[in-house]
Amino acid sequence: MLGADDNNKNDATTVKMLDDSCRIQLCESEKLEMEGPEKERKSQLCIEFDDLSYSIYHNGIKKTILRDVTGHFEPGKVTVIIGPSGAGKTTLLKIISGERWLNVDGTVAVNGVERNRGTFRKQMCYVPQQFALLPFLTTRETLYIAARLKLDVKRSEQMIARLIVNEIAESLGLSGCLDTLANRLSGGERKRLSIGVEMITKPSVFLLDEPTSGLDSAASNQLINVLHNMARTNCTVICAIHQPSSQMISQFDNIMVLDRGRCMYCGPKNEILNTYEYAGFTCPRFYNIAEFVLEVITEQRGGDLESLYKICRSEYEKPKSRHKHPKNEMDSETTCSKQKIERDDVYTFENNTKQKLSTWQQQKILLLRALICIKRDSTMTILRFSAHVIVALLLGAVFYNFGNDAQKVNSNIACLFFLLLFLFFANSMPAVQMFPTEAAVFLQEHLNNWYSLRSYYSIKILTDLPMQILCSSSFLLISYYVTGQPMESDRVLRAWSVCVLMTILGQTVGILTGSAFNTEIGVFLIPALSIPLLLFAGFFLKIGEMSIYLRPLSFMSFFRYGFEGMMQAIYGLDRPNLYCSEIYCYLHSPSAILSMMNMPTVSFYVILIILSCWIFCLHIIVYAVLCWKIYYARK
Template sequence: MTDSAGQRQTSNGLAIVQIPVVRLTPPRQELELHFSQVSYSVKSATKGTKQLLHEVCGQLRSGRLTGVLGPSGAGKTTLLNVLAGFKVNGVSGQFDLNGQPRDLLSFRNMSSYIPQDFEMLSLLTVEETLRVSADLKLPTSTPLEQKQKIIDDIVDILNLQSCRRTLVRSTSGGERKRLSMGIELITNPPVMFFDEPTSGLDSVTSLQVMGYLQRLAHDGRIVVCVVHQPSSNLMRLFDDVLVLAHGELLYAGPQAEMLGCFQQAGYCCPNYYNPADFVLEVGSESSNQRCDALIEQNKDRHSSIKRLHKLIPDEQTALMDSAIDLRPDSVVRPKEQVSFSYQLCVLMKRHLRVMSRNLIAVQMRIIMHVVVALLLGVVYWQIGDDAAKLPSNVACLFFVMLFAFSGNAMPSILLCLQESAIFIREYYNGWYSLNAYYISKVLADLPLQFTCPTLFIGISYFMTGQPPELSRFLMCWAVCIITTFIGHFIGVIAGSLLDMQMSIFIVPASTIPLMLFSGFFIRMRELSWFLRPICDISFFRYIFEGLMRAIYGYDRGHLSCQSEYCHFKSGKQFLKDIDMQGDEFGWDMMVLSLVTLLLLIAFYATLHVSIRRAL
């Protein structure tokens, strides 16, 4: 699949990107971000404190495309995160915006950060993705016509006309890169940071993407991007360059003056040599004392810029002193632009649209529940009223419990893993509040959580010959519904906290042992005394007990016996034998409801942990 961005060939055969003539409104104010003596350190459990940036100095100016270069491990992405305000803990140094100390929260409101792995919902079209961004990032008072015009302008300037109604998963790499730019261009930010925007792209597509970034910069924005190893063609597009090596800044300034500064320090670039390759080779020799001369030379050049304020020892501390909201995430998170109800409405529509197109989440899961219910009905055909087959019917009901749980827990892990990175990015960009996402996520999943178990129990209940009483059917249905909820929330909690491999291991490993204490494999009175408390905390016990009481409790009477001898002809006697006597279905449902409530609270806490962990 190839991009549709236009190109032309020069006389020497080089591909030049042809940028569309459509323009977004340029930012009104020229900006200059000056940073000096910026250091960043992290705490490690094994190595103590490790410093990743060492007193770097430089400046970023609007109207110029700035490239961040350096060998692997030089600290390029770390510097970008610090400059963009996404890293605050462990940061020290001075940040001046137009000669005044930078207010981090205000800066985050006027800037955007596009990471290397910019996650997007793959089952939305390009236009739908931009529409959601416009609905959540623009003020509620913005007319629909103006939103549509902004979307159309972005589609034109990024040359996305041919794929605007294409699902994101079906777009090419270059189109996805340009779409990630478009999502952030909705608010026309004057400052944009890009982490390796050419990663994974071929040379032609990389040139196209960098051409768009140059265009955005020359429209009056600060545009900074990390490029791992640019070609000579890409290098020509940069107006300014930052060269990093082992967390130290060798050079920060115009590209036209870069080679001259290196030459003064004793490094001469050979003729016809790619300047990017040359500075990367120099950076790999940063232990050389001549590199120390480069570092000091860069510090001296930028320290000569007039500073109106003293050095800020810790930017986070300075902000926290004057901040009203002292939560850690409030330091770097802009305020939402739309009301809570509007956030909820937009997120609900997005969740439902994505789910309706998801083969695994909806279509295959519904088909799976129907097929397994039919198979269960065929295997256990009309055994529900036969006293001679009562053990087999109990096994059938245990399978109902097992499938209702596992058939919803495992798919929920995968779905949550796909959305977790997107939620973190959008939350920290101020698209919506945590409460809006949480409520919309819970509500959007309800239709599927009701549909699947209803189809499953509706088919299997009557095919297996369970008692044809509405009250008993409704009790079984209620148990299946709440079992589905429990499985679903355990899946999403694991998917939010852990990676895929760990989640798929932890969920079965932590829940399957609890099935031993459900009352199916061993009667509770036969357990050792120190194991009996586990039965009280195993939710499988209350699920299985609820099913048993729904089928055999509440004065069901004698079962029909199709053999010469039936040991259990009375449902009441059977429940007494397995230690589940008493018509206490309400108690079982109350305990299961409490478990569901605890899982809902745990899911909310899990989202809190996820956003704090991203700081």
Template sequence: MDVEFEDLTYRIEQKSLYRKCPAKTILKSVSGRFRAGELSAILGPSGAGKSSLLNVISGYVSNEGIEGKLKVNGQSRDEKLFRKMSCYIMQEDLLQPLLTLQEVMLFAAELKLPSDTPKKDKLKLIHEIQSMLGLSECRHTRTESLSGGQKKRLSIAVELINNPPVLFLDEPTSGLDNVSTTSCLKLLRNLAHQGRTIVCTIHQPSATLFSFFDNVYVLAVGQCIYQGATEQLVPFLSSVGLKCPTHYNPADYVIELTEDEENIAILSSATNNGKHTRFKSITQVPGTDQISNGNIPTRNLDMEVMSHNLVLSYMGRKGEGKGCVNMSVSCWYQFLTLYQRMTLQLLRNKIGLKIQFYHHLMCGLAVGIVFMGKSNDGTQFFNHMKFCMGVILFHTYTQCMVQVLLFPTEVKLLKKEYFNQWYGLRPYFLALQLSKAPFLIFFSLIFLVLVYFMSGLPVEWERFTLFCTVGILVCFTAEGMGLFIGSIFI
């Protein structure tokens, strides 16, 4: 599936409280095409617009400030359908740290594959992907204990479950050592040579790593200065009088050329800002290599992508595209799966559970000692008021601050999975609240029971029930307030 763009311009508004600022142009009427069956790199110096271009063509940013045409196989693309047929893998490996590799992939399969798919078929697919990516030996290891290279391969593995024909990756080699980087790029090349369109940004690769890419798209100050096969880059530079020195890394050399505005103008003019390309013709799907630590040829696995005609038929459909690559499941099934995943993570967070238990226990004892036997004395009105305010403030501060600190990190994972069409927002937030509810109620009751009886309140079932109910409702309200405040800092 070829991803194309013509005269693409991207501007962002610069906000200021004191004066109106002009919009900043990130991409300046660039054109290009990333072809199926090839691994393509977006290369350029810092601030060239690499990530912006990737975000725009993947649909990760809103359409505000975007001008130009986005196409698939020469046709205008439907954004909703395109999102179901593609995936975006971020630079940061966002995974559930307390789940094992096998559990992460199984939950992903439950969310991404039709709910009527037999469990044994899902497990078979998971094992095939693990074998293909060299993850079989660590399938029972928690993700927090995986190496950087294994985390990156796992991030790719969970998106391969529904077999999307288009993959976008932002700096996939960032933070990896040479061995892991080489393994990652070999894997991506093998996946691309199966017929997928894989596009990734990369910053100054070595000559060896640069050779893994079939095509390269070079940006400088928002303009395209080269698009075509990697082996054609040096001849292209020579044709415009910019000869690359012998035994010099072409990737380093082309980035060094961008330091001179005159060179940028020459190269941008020669490529017509991306409209002139130097692609090599595709006569057959290239062969595949062995993954360095997997030793299993990817071509031998049943991981073929959709045919050209089938892609066109999907892109021409209207509606929700139920038959598209990313098969949806019911909201109820999404909720059950997410609830199970979140509950499992909470139960395994033993340190967090212990901290909450002792926090509520010690605070309950402290408040109970301060108001020991004073809450049943009708002459102590101000003590009653201070007692009630203290209980409310404790619950409000505790539950609110926990969400303020934790929710921004949770949202990063939510944004990635929601954008890649794993689930909807309603089942996610419903599962989030209900999975935390039993723990919230249990810890709140520890505090409420202690302060109620230590303060000397009447031992009456109705009053005790009302006291605990109000306290728990305050907890839920404070938790919602914390989610709201935490979302501001995202």
């Protein structure tokens, strides 16, 4: 008996050791599976929403877009949202993504827990119908830079270029246009590229608005197959499609029908016809399901839509309990599995969160992208530089050798004032036309967690600076020499510093106007707001001759400080008397010229500080406007 007991104990000990060994190996295998780049397991996110309602006010009239929409999107499946134009498909996607939340009633839950917008947005990607791309990047460069911004910084460039970029390009049929600029891609290729840049991180939730628009049937089917492959990795895929074909609709797992803001069905695709037949709508054999459903909800087939709505809502409520967030597929009694289930239940999605790059790492990648775009946009760069050179030569021809002639002082002062005007408007107008496109790309990428505003705007300022200095320097040096201004290094340096600051100031005003308004309004606002400031610059009306009530307004004009800085640079610093070909010239003394213009009012270095403060304050306002745009877009 004792021997038998000992044997039983030994057997139990052996079984226990084998059990522990198996458990350890299972834990390690799960860990390796989680770490594998190709088999990265995601947290399964089941999205449930109850009684979602959304309204907007237009001209004081309330317009309801969504009315008590209830449904769910399951992980591991591809769900299609269909409905006529204006049914609320795009609005629903924006609400689910967290991009729109103002005036939204109802609840959105993820895995049974109320959604946290900040956390959820790190786990999802939303591809809008109109996706902005930088025009001077090729398909390869667009995918590569997106991968660098989204993935682990430790991954080698060769791995990103060869594995990730080529894999996505091949899966989306973009291999033949990898070296084509984005502005030369067809509409379908641009659509597939916009989807590809968001597929890089393999998000847990993938929302697409009209992903097949502009694609032929073969490309559409290829895209749906790619989305099915994503769904197999526990991704929740939702597509809003206006009217899918029979072949396309057969590839979706679940279907949701929207009509005038109401949900007319949400569930498995193979049960929708039974539900509609129960409501009195019978689909003919071999008929496109999507076309039949659209004909029903647009009242082309007759019948009671209110009854259909109630039946669909009732049928959805019955099995609602079985749509709760799924348990982990590897549900077992092991410690590793228990911990994994607990992590899913508390909605802490750490396994597949996008790699967070530091500000410096983001800036390096954005600098690379900006330099590529500047190099490719050679036409605009050459035109901008050429315009400064040509106008400088024209200015020199008109005011040739006026700088040291006492009889032509007034004309020379006009030349100095015109110089500042050209630098301001020649740099503000292009900026207001170009920046809205850049801002649209930034806003889209920032909302999808590519990089921070601080990284983007710092690189924007840095990359603009060389061209600003080059253009202003070439313009000043040519016009300064040809118009016969005094060739003294101190004077040239002072005039150059004022011109560079006015150039930066002009471009900053253009960026501010372009970020706050669209191009059409910005082109109107810059002259409309700048011309009043010109009145208080001290050229048309001297500061001392202004009304005492209007004089304080001159302190708000940056043109005043730029103009006075140029006057002090040219006629200050104890300059000797000007050349006079007549017996007597009243304005042959530089001090008399400054006295006639009621200058100086402040010292030259104070002028530089004031212009620098103007630039700094305008950049702060631009940054605040971009922050507001981000905040407003998330509403």
